[in-house]
Amino acid sequence: MSADCSHNSTCPPNSMEEELPEEMDDPGTLKLVFTVGSAVMVGLVMFSFGCSVEIQKLWSHLRRPWGIVVGLLCQFGLMPLTAYLLATGFSLRPFQAIAVLIMGCCPGGTISNVLTFWVDGDMDLSISMTTCSTVVALGMMPLCLYLYTRSWNLTQNLTIPYQSIGITLGSLIVPVTFGIYVNYRWPKQAKTILKVGAIVGGVLLLVVAVAGVVLAKGWNTDATLLIISFIFPLVGHVTGFLLAFLTHQSWQRCRTISIETGAQNIQLCIAMLQLSFTAEYLVQLFNFALAYGLFQVLHGFFIIAAYQAYKRRQKSKHRMQHPDCPAVCYEQKPRETTAFLEEGDGVVVTLGSLGTEQQHRTAE
Numbered sequence: 115m116s117a118d119c120s121h122n123s124t125c126p127p128n129s130m131e132e133e134l135p136e137e138m139d140d141p142g143t144l145k146l147v148f149t150v151g152s153a154v155m156v157g158l159v160m161f162s163f164g165c166s167v168e169i170q171k172l173w174s175h176l177r178r179p180w181g182i183v184v185g186l187l188c189q190f191g192l193m194p195l196t197a198y199l200l201a202t203g204f205s206l207r208p209f210q211a212i213a214v215l216i217m218g219c220c221p222g223g224t225i226s227n228v229l230t231f232w233v234d235g236d237m238d239l240s241i242s243m244t245t246c247s248t249v250v251a252l253g254m255m256p257l258c259l260y261l262y263t264r265s266w267n268l269t270q271n272l273t274i275p276y277q278s279i280g281i282t283l284g285s286l287i288v289p290v291t292f293g294i295y296v297n298y299r300w301p302k303q304a305k306t307i308l309k310v311g312a313i314v315g316g317v318l319l320l321v322v323a324v325a326g327v328v329l330a331k332g333w334n335t336d337a338t339l340l341i342i343s344f345i346f347p348l349v350g351h352v353t354g355f356l357l358a359f360l361t362h363q364s365w366q367r368c369r370t371i372s373i374e375t376g377a378q379n380i381q382l383c384i385a386m387l388q389l390s391f392t393a394e395y396l397v398q399l400f401n402f403a404l405a406y407g408l409f410q411v412l413h414g415f416f417i418i419a420a421y422q423a424y425k426r427r428q429k430s431k432h433r434m435q436h437p438d439c440p441a442v443c444y445e446q447k448p449r450e451t452t453a454f455l456e457e458g459d460g461v462v463v464t465l466g467s468l469g470t471e472q473q474h475r476t477a478e
Contacts, residue, residue, distance in 0.1 A: 157289055162311015163227050163237060163291020165304035167330045170292070171238045181236070181358075181367050184244040185222075186250060188354040188375040194258040196349050204338050208266065209391065213399040214342055216272075216390075217383050217406055221247035221279075224286075226377035228315035229414040233421045235370035241290055243374045244424040248283045251382075252276065272390035278382055336398060343405035347413050350376030369421075377414070380407040 122230055123183075175182060184301050201211035232241040297304035354375025358368040366393045387399045395462025 122462050157285065158314040159224055159228055159311055160241075161284055161289035161293045162307050162314070163231065164239060164290035165297045165308045165311070166231075166237045167241055167290065168238065169294060172242065175238055179214070179372065181239045181363060182242055182246055183265045184358055184361050184363060185239070185371045185374050186247060188350075188357055188371060189222060189243075189247045190250065190254040190258060192353045192357065193350055193375065193378070194262060194287070196346065196353065198262045200342050200346060204342060206338065209395045210336065210339060210398070210402075210418050212263065212272070213387060213402055214346070215259065215262055216386050217346065217378055217403065219251075219255045220378045220383045221251040222374045223379035223381075225411065225414065226374045227372045228312070229377065229418065230370050231312050231375065232316065232420055233369050233417045234240060234366065234425070235368060235373065236366050239367060239370050240374060241292070243371070245283070245286050245290070247374075248286060248379070251279055273351060273386065274391055275382060275385040278385040282379065282382060339398065339402045340405055344409050346406060347376040347410040351413065351417070373414070373417070377410050378406065380404075
């Protein structure tokens with residue numbers, strides 16, 4: 115469906131008018147790379163990470179979904195608002211502003227699950243958030259777009275890619291469910307699959323980053339859009355972490371929600387752009403989506419490197435202060451604040467840990 119935004123003056127125009135190329139250089143290659151790459155990543159990575167999910171922990175997230183609710187608030191509250199403020203603050207042209215808003219309204223992507231694993235995040239929460247945000251996107255994407263574009267008064271017909279959302283949802287639920295079953299039946303094999311999947315996911319992230327750099331040689335994108343594609347993921351990570359911290363989530367959940375907020379589903383954004391814009395505008399917007407995907411991967415690598423360096427430093431300090439304590443003593447499961455625990459949960463955890471110690475002593 116076409117998008118006629120060029121003659122609308124309600125959204126602030128960019129002072130630098132530029133001619134848009136009539137055709138994309140090689141849309142088939144770009145589409146093939148991201149279609150195949152996303153299919154492989156979603157299939158393998160989600161199955162392997164499904165092997166890390168325990169049914170009881172997953173059910174606890176669904177039964178007491180504070181983390182999921184905070185994540186959805188970040189995903190469909192903070193990100194669309196951030197997109198609107200960026201589009202207004204940088205005085206984007208109407209069709210550019212809508213593209214940025216579409217990116218902000220997209221649900222979380224699979225890349226977030228890979229990054230969450232490498233920063234020791236809550237994998238159960240991460241997978242739950244990715245799945246739930248994709249389901250909620252069926253209603254929240256059109257709602258957010260309707261609310262924010264009303265202030266621009268654009269004669270714009272946006273097409274929501276319901277089919278792509280459904281395919282994405284199926285590619286999430288099926289491999290994750292199979293992975294959960296494997297973890298339930300064969301826990302030892304599941305650990306091996308998880309390690310392999312984490313490595314494969316890291317390699318695929320690297321491949322996506324390298325492919326993005328190579329493809330960037332032919333990009334003809336407005337410099338303002340490139341700046342926004344660099345800033346946008348960072349703002350999502352920071353605001354997601356702050357909101358999780360202010361709602362008294364654990365440090366592990368704060369890291370998870372932060373990553374889930376900044377990592378968007380690029381494939382859905384590209385699908386919606388292709389359905390809503392003509393080739394005249396699509397060339398810039400398509401490259402904006404690719405740039406966002408590239409920068410969110412690069413930001414992810416930086417976050418992983420910073421966290422791993424911090425983790426090694428803390429372990430080193432622990433060994434110096436407690437030379438007689440093994441390295442396992444350093445690893446402790448984060449505890450939620452009492453504000454988000456139902457009455458009696460803390461007692462159950464304590465009794466469970468005492469029971470484990472007592473059984474261990476009896477065995478000795």
